[in-house]
Amino acid sequence: MTPRLFINAPLAESAAAPLSAEQAHYLKNVLRRDEGDAVLLFNGSDGEFSAVIAELKKKGGLATVGAQTRPQAAEPDLTLFVAPVKRAALETIIQKSVELGARSICPVITERTVATRINRERLQAIAVEAAEQCGRLSVPAIDEAVKFEAMFDDWPSGRRLMFCDEAGDDETKAWGGGEGRAAPALETLKSFDKKTESWAILIGPEGGFSPAERAALRARAFVAPVTLGPRILRADTAAIAALTLWQAALGDWRRP
Amino acid sequence: MTPRLFINAPLAESAAAPLSAEQAHYLKNVLRRDEGDAVLLFNGSDGEFSAVIAELKKKGGLATVGAQTRPQAAEPDLTLFVAPVKRAALETIIQKSVELGARSICPVITERTVATRINRERLQAIAVEAAEQCGRLSVPAIDEAVKFEAMFDDWPSGRRLMFCDEAGDDETKAWGGGEGRAAPALETLKSFDKKTESWAILIGPEGGFSPAERAALRARAFVAPVTLGPRILRADTAAIAALTLWQAALGDWRRP
Numbered sequence: 001m002t003p004r005l006f007i008n009a010p011l012a013e014s015a016a017a018p019l020s021a022e023q024a025h026y027l028k029n030v031l032r033r034d035e036g037d038a039v040l041l042f043n044g045s046d047g048e049f050s051a052v053i054a055e056l057k058k059k060g061g062l063a064t065v066g067a068q069t070r071p072q073a074a075e076p077d078l079t080l081f082v083a084p085v086k087r088a089a090l091e092t093i094i095q096k097s098v099e100l101g102a103r104s105i106c107p108v109i110t111e112r113t114v115a116t117r118i119n120r121e122r123l124q125a126i127a128v129e130a131a132e133q134c135g136r137l138s139v140p141a142i143d144e145a146v147k148f149e150a151m152f153d154d155w156p157s158g159r160r161l162m163f164c165d166e167a168g169d170d171e172t173k174a175w176g177g178g179e180g181r182a183a184p185a186l187e188t189l190k191s192f193d194k195k196t197e198s199w200a201i202l203i204g205p206e207g208g209f210s211p212a213e214r215a216a217l218r219a220r221a222f223v224a225p226v227t228l229g230p231r232i233l234r235a236d237t238a239a240i241a242a243l244t245l246w247q248a249a250l251g252d253w254r255r256p
Numbered sequence: 257m258t259p260r261l262f263i264n265a266p267l268a269e270s271a272a273a274p275l276s277a278e279q280a281h282y283l284k285n286v287l288r289r290d291e292g293d294a295v296l297l298f299n300g301s302d303g304e305f306s307a308v309i310a311e312l313k314k315k316g317g318l319a320t321v322g323a324q325t326r327p328q329a330a331e332p333d334l335t336l337f338v339a340p341v342k343r344a345a346l347e348t349i350i351q352k353s354v355e356l357g358a359r360s361i362c363p364v365i366t367e368r369t370v371a372t373r374i375n376r377e378r379l380q381a382i383a384v385e386a387a388e389q390c391g392r393l394s395v396p397a398i399d400e401a402v403k404f405e406a407m408f409d410d411w412p413s414g415r416r417l418m419f420c421d422e423a424g425d426d427e428t429k430a431w432g433g434g435e436g437r438a439a440p441a442l443e444t445l446k447s448f449d450k451k452t453e454s455w456a457i458l459i460g461p462e463g464g465f466s467p468a469e470r471a472a473l474r475a476r477a478f479v480a481p482v483t484l485g486p487r488i489l490r491a492d493t494a495a496i497a498a499l500t501l502w503q504a505a506l507g508d509w510r511r512p
Binding site for chain 2: 092096099100101133134135136183184185186187227228229230231232233234237240241244245247248249251252253254255
């Protein structure tokens with residue numbers, strides 16, 4: 001397997017690309033690669049290139065860029081809004097969201113959010129590693145956390161929100177039909193125009209959303225409240241399940 | 257939140273139910289519960305009962321069983337066959353499979369399986385905890401590992417297999433259509449009779465399936481090869497995604 005690295009620099013055929021000290025260390029001491037060995041490089045804007053390691057030093061390295069292997073392509077316009085949960089679960093959510101093709105990730109501080117300390121730098125590093133591993137051409141930004149109340153400020157026109165109410169709240173765990181009830185996620189997603197360009201998914205904290213938050217969500221016409229089955233899902237499971245269903249029903253898991 | 261515990265004993269109204277030393281310790285020292293406090297009990301066969309803690313000692317405890325809160329109900333007939341992966345990822349797969357309603361879980365040793373040491377006792381404990389937490393009425397058994405070659409011995413008649421080929425093999429990462437190509441998972445699942453009673457899902461090791469294994473799988477009429485989108489998924493992500501799509505398309509995430 002050719003190592004695949006995200007580079008924070010322009011990429012073009014025949015140019016030299018800088019490798020960070022961490023990347024040089026990783027190539028040399030973990031993967032046992034050396035000068036002359038092949039790598040794949042991407043930077044989120046110029047596509048993916050084959051390259052050859054030209055130098056691996058303690059302070060960093062250099063690669064000589066060869067031919068472009070894939071042109072740049074964007075992920076579907078899907079943002080994950082997620083209430084921070086305990087560190088391990090939040091890190092799982094970030095890693096899996098990248099693998100599942102979320103374009104961006106934004107922490108939301110809700111009323112019942114307990115874990116409000118977010119190490120954005122570490123989460124961003126997890127996102128980079130996941131992007132390198134899964135073959136993506138871009139790394140989603142981990143946005144600065146927003147308060148729930150501010151979530152809809154500057155909400156892009158036309159963007160829909162899949163609201164996953166996984167708190168075990170009776171009203172939404174029960175199957176849909178009545179006023180204010182949520183419907184099965186897949187059924188709901190499939191009822192929307194496949195050409196709706198922009199979507200977001202909202203995953204709450206372990207304690208769920210407060211009644212005021214749920215009312216605020218349901219008051220918006222672009223919010224689609226959904227259920228994810230009859231069992232109580234942890235926040236990380238719910239996030240992965242919601243991203244999966246969206247990609248399969250409306251995203252790039254469909255036949256082109 | 258009332259603590260919910262899996263009990264390895266019969267449950268009936270007005271009977272006494274034994275609590276293990278671990279459960280007594282957990283109730284007393286972690287959840288700070290005491291005699292007289294309420295718990296919910298289930299055992300995988302008699303349904304769920306409300307109960308009251310009658311005794312909490314170091315060696316174990318007792319609960320007095322009250323009214324049945326839910327009658328016993330089976331999970332959908334869905335088995336996860338999964339090649340063991342590294343410990344953390346395998347434990348994630350077990351926990352999430354329980355939350356996502358797999359009825360049973362069977363490790364499969366394939367040609368490229370690296371992690372062949374399985375601590376079934378620990379995995380079973382993870383399954384119990386996940387069942388307690390997600391509200392299930394049963395705990396899936398973690399079966400003894402089978403070799404890939406023996407997987408189809410005693411295969412129940414009528415059981416279909418969703419074969420997720422996530423190894424990054426070009427033939428299956430490309431979109432379906434040609435001979436031997438896999439099709440998008442959701443499209444494939446939706447093409448089957450909603451009344452097919454029995455299904456299994458197969459998730460391979462990080463290195464994917466060998467050509468011989470893939471040929472053996474594709475030779476079976478009941479095997480449905482599927483893709484899970486254009487990105488390379490880790491084994492745990494693939495397992496969660498596959499279980500999610502099955503439940504949404506054919507399982508109990510649908511409107512009853």
